[in-house]
Amino acid sequence: MLLNNVLCRSASAAAAATTTRRFCVTGNRSASPCQRTVFLCLPNVQRQHNLQQYLAKAFSSLNGKMVKQGPRPLVICGPSGSGKSTLLKKLFKEFPDTFGFSVSHTTRKPRPGEENGVHYHFVSVEEMQGAIEKGEFIETAVFSGNMYGTSKKAVENVQHQGKVCVLDIEIEGVKQIRNSDRLNPLLVFVNPPSIEELERRLRGRQTETEESLQKRLNTARKEIEYGTEAGNFDVVVQNNNLKQAYEDLRNFIVRELETQQGQDVFFVTSLVSNYKPFEV
Numbered sequence: 001m002l003l004n005n006v007l008c009r010s011a012s013a014a015a016a017a018t019t020t021r022r023f024c025v026t027g028n029r030s031a032s033p034c035q036r037t038v039f040l041c042l043p044n045v046q047r048q049h050n051l052q053q054y055l056a057k058a059f060s061s062l063n064g065k066m067v068k069q070g071p072r073p074l075v076i077c078g079p080s081g082s083g084k085s086t087l088l089k090k091l092f093k094e095f096p097d098t099f100g101f102s103v104s105h106t107t108r109k110p111r112p113g114e115e116n117g118v119h120y121h122f123v124s125v126e127e128m129q130g131a132i133e134k135g136e137f138i139e140t141a142v143f144s145g146n147m148y149g150t151s152k153k154a155v156e157n158v159q160h161q162g163k164v165c166v167l168d169i170e171i172e173g174v175k176q177i178r179n180s181d182r183l184n185p186l187l188v189f190v191n192p193p194s195i196e197e198l199e200r201r202l203r204g205r206q207t208e209t210e211e212s213l214q215k216r217l218n219t220a221r222k223e224i225e226y227g228t229e230a231g232n233f234d235v236v237v238q239n240n241n242l243k244q245a246y247e248d249l250r251n252f253i254v255r256e257l258e259t260q261q262g263q264d265v266f267f268v269t270s271l272v273s274n275y276k277p278f279e280v
């Protein structure tokens with residue numbers, strides 16, 4: 001039996017399950033496809049079977065809010081050139097099994113080195129519009145003359161692997177997600193030191209034409225205003241110095257995941273402690 005939650009029988013098991021809320025009651029580890037599942041192995045089959053039934057009943061009688069759908073996704077937002085991709089690259093490198101990237105759709109052209117299906121799904125305007133009409137997206141936006149969107153499938157693909165889903169999206173997409181009760185993500189805003197430094201970094205990246213660069217800088221002013229306004233994001237990561245910015249991002253995420261984990265561990269532990277064998 002696999003439920004989207006964490007079951008920990010000890011503090012060390014809780015520590016081991018630092019990232020996912022997957023939960024599995026079984027005596028057989030190979031039975032579960034999910035990663036970093038915490039297993040509860042019971043001494044005999046009969047007892048295990050009864051606990052499975054007990055937990056299934058307990059979980060199904062709870063309202064949906066208590067049984068979460070896994071770890072909260074992480075949305076990272078900030079002006080073009082603020083350092084989102086650079087920070088995320090470091091995060092994926094440090095925690096390859098914990099975080100998974102939500103691969104967006106876009107109508108912009110690939111840059112050298114960008115792979116279809118890895119960095120983006122590069123599509124035509126017609127394909128994008130068709131997919132929007134079919135209701136395939138959680139959110140969409142137009143940025144600097146190109147369409148972008150997060151498909152339901154992109155997020156599900158990551159969540160099905162038991163990973164924390166990471167979305168790199170701009171402000172209008174963030175607003176759409178904030179206004180829906182869909183993802184309930186943690187919201188991170190990456191703030192550059194100044195517009196002047198942002199311009200230097202964007203020019204240094206050598207990915208933009210002069211026109212696209214000016215569009216990005218114009219949008220950046222509004223984005224910084226919205227992003228740094230109190231209450232719009234859970235944290236603002238100031239990216240003056242890359243090492244410090246990464247440390248701030250990392251610390252925030254780890255703290256948040258531990259908090260989420262702690263809440264679930266407490267919740268499931270109390271369920272298990274109420275379990276009486278053979279009373280299902």
Ligand SMILES: Nc1nc2c(ncn2[C@@H]2O[C@H](COP(=O)(O)OP(=O)(O)O)[C@@H](O)[C@H]2O)c(=O)[nH]1
Nearest residue numbers: 080081104140141143148149150168169170173
């Ligand atoms: N709303 C929304 N924004 C996206 C999505 N994918 C990327 N973006 C944002 O689109 C903007 C432009 O991205 P990109 O063309 O890759 O340029 P870069 O940010 O300068 O590297 C960035 O602010 C991204 O965060 C998406 O699926 N939805």
Ligand SMILES: Nc1ncnc2c1ncn2[C@@H]1O[C@H](COP(=O)(O)OP(=O)(O)O)[C@@H](O)[C@H]1O
Nearest residue numbers: 080081082083084085086201205239240241242
């Ligand atoms: N703290 C920093 N100091 C100097 N350059 C940085 C810093 N952070 C990122 N960069 C550089 O700025 C450019 C834009 O960063 P990038 O991660 O591509 O931004 P974004 O994904 O937000 O558009 C890249 O060339 C990157 O190497």
